[in-house]
Amino acid sequence: MSNNMKNIEFEIPAYSDWQDAAIKALKGKPFESLFTKTNEGVTLQPLYTQESLVAKLGEELDLQVATIRSLQNDQVFQVAQQIHADSSEAFFAQLEDSLARGNEVITIDSRVSFAWTEEVLVKLASYFSEYSFKITVENSKDPLLAVFDNIPVDQQEAIKGYIISKDPITLTAFPNVRSVSADTTVYHNEGANAVQELAYALALAAKFAEQEESFEAFSKKFFVSFAIDTQFFTEIAKLRAFKVLWKAFSSAYGVTDHIKIPTVAETSLRSFSKLDVYVNLLRSSNEALSGLIGGADLFTVHPHDVLTKPTDQSIRIARNVSLILREETNVLKVKDPAGGSYFIESLTADFVKEAWALFLDIQAAGGIDEYTASGKLAEEVEASYQKRIKAAQTRKQSLIGTNIYANPADILEQDTNPLFVDIKRIAAPFEDLRADMTAGDVKTGILALGSLKSSKPRADFVAGFLNTVGLVPEKSEPVTTVEEAVAWLKATEAKYVVIAGNDDDTKAFVSAILAEKPANVLVDVAGKFKDEEEAWLANGLNGFIFAGQNIIEKLQSVFASMKEVQR
Known part of the structure; x- marks a missing residue:
């Protein structure tokens, strides 16, 4: 029997076989319903095969893979832990601690709450002589740049690092400091998608290349900076795509050599939330793994509470995310670990x-x-940005702890880190409305119709819907008569109540409830009832709550209506 088992071969199903099976499982839904369109306008297929990839790219596939691998730097995913401190003393204490615990690149945003005095700059210069760095400055007049005036002439050539600035910084005496950056995080934080970030990086490169005496001189100073979002495969493909695009870009300048351009990256903050902040730790870990697999040269993991004020513990956790991924995943033992993936190669292309x-x-x-x-x-x-914000507010995109599985007991931190106050975060509308609801001491309720079993699905949905803005609705016991329902409405403190029941119970009860409800209580119905909608609204119903609805628009409308009723 064992010999027969060894000789058994399994037939490899063709794409058409899988498609036929999928269509049967869809039970009448079109096969195209399995396709997904990304924010970039790229259509994702439900299955990728070697045959489909070869048919799509042909000989370009080998060229794409070879280009990405040839432009990958030998030293990948250096840990760039950003320093967060309120005083120069705390700054250097944290700097020493981070370097002792695995930080490799001194990472500084010049916008600090203390002054870059001569004393501080002299001390910082001694670190720059020993370690590489990544500094972010406002412009060529930024006081932090004076650190380079304090580096001895005989050490200047050995200094290595990166300067992120809107405009190029001129440091003639420091040949190994890259000071011309295509910083796409600016666009990312405004809502740009992966395709836009890549195109803007090339456009900035074209602008800065024209300002240099030669393309060779430009390429020695240039680097690109990306923020890495939570869309795991998208971000891997983005980093890989830049290398292919850079090869095409440099070819337009007559360059035939493989010029490696460093990719500096950091975790995205537009997906961070002040609500359930530990979920930010999961987001940043996911983003950092994308950066590792995608081939980022330097990586900064922002602490999970960076939107307010990082602590020593959160800073250490952020640093350890990079260290664990780099040392324990074994990803770096493979050059271009995503190479050859049918899906990622297709998305990269x-x-x-x-x-x-x-x-x-x-x-x-x-x-x-x-x-x-x-x-x-x-x-x-x-x-x-509007596509992204709409996807979050209609729950097509999940933001755990914010637009789904929200904890209304979370205390919303009012403080905001001034470095990140202008980022267009998709969680911000939920945070703002929660603050308004909390300040207004809004009282809400759920009126359950019928049995517990029949009312619970919609009641749970409504509770989760209201939880997203910090509301904890008072829930009635399931009621089976109009009299019970009206009595509960008159007794409750809630000024906004959602009726939750199955379709039959809702249709049987709502008209009678509306006729007797207190005038100062806004009432909505859970579900969609197209045939009854017009009559119910005419008889005093405020509206409906249902899946796929824009949560923020709906609850802002409710909040405004409640204030009107209270007047």
Whole structure:
């Protein structure tokens, strides 16, 4: 018997076989319902095969993989722990601690609450002589840049690091300091998608390359900076796509050599929330793994409470995320670990194609400055942001602890880290409305119709819906008569009540309840009732709550109506 088992071969199903099985399982839904369109406008297939990838890319597949691997730096995913401190004494204490515990790149945002005095800069310069760095400055007049005046002449050539600034910084005496950056985090924080970030990186590179005496001189100073969001495969493909795009970009300048451009990356803060902040730790871990697999050269993991004020513990946890991923996943034992994945290779190619087309449009418009001045850049980034914000507010995109599985007992921190106050976070509308609801001491309730079994699904949905803005509704015991329902409405302190029951009970009860409900209580119904909607609204119903509804728009409307009723 064992010999027969060894000889058994399993037939490899064709794509059409899988498609037929999927169609049967869909029970009447079209096969296209399994397709997903990303924020970048790329359509994701339900299955990717070697045959489909080869058919899509042909000989370009080998070229894409070879390009990515040839442009990967040998030293990948260096730990760049950002220093957060209120005083210069605390700054250097934290710097020493981070370097002793695994930090490799001194990472500083110049916007600190203490002054960059001569004494502080002299001391910092001694660290720059020993360690590489990543500093973010406002412009060429930023006081932090004076640190370079305190580095001895005989050490200047050995200094290595990166300066992130809107405009290039000139440091002639420091050949190994990269001071020309395409910082796409600015656009990312406004809502840009992966394709837009890639195109803007190339457009900035084109602008800065024209300002240098040669492309070779430019390429020695240039690097790109990305923020990595929670869309795991998208972000891996984004980092890989940049290398392919860079090869095409440099080829346009007549460069045939493989010029490696460093990729500096950090966890995205637009997906962070002040609610259930420990979920930010999970988000940043997911994002950091994307950066590791995608081939980021430097990586900064922001602490999970960075939107308010990081603690020593949260800073240590953030640093250890990078260290654990780098040391324990074994990802770095493989060059380009995502290479060969049918899905990621296909997505990488899509991003290359779309980003290059957008880059050419920007250049045709006169370059990044002209494109920005025309308003087109802001318009397309805003459109991308609106898609993202709508997806979160309708729960097409989950933000755990904020728009789903929210804990209404969470205390919303009012303090905001000034470094990140302007980021267009998708959680912000939920936080703002929660603050308003809490300040207004809004009382809500759920009136359960019928049996516990029949009312519970919709009652639980409504409770979760209200929890997203910190509301804890008072729940009635299941009622089976109109008299019980009206008595509960008259007794409750809730000024906004949602009726929750199955379709039959809701249709049987609502009209009679509306006729006798207290005038100062707003009443909604859970579910969609198209046939009854017009009559119920005419008889005093406020509206409906249902899946797929925009949570923020709905509850803002409820809040406004409650204030009107209270007047």
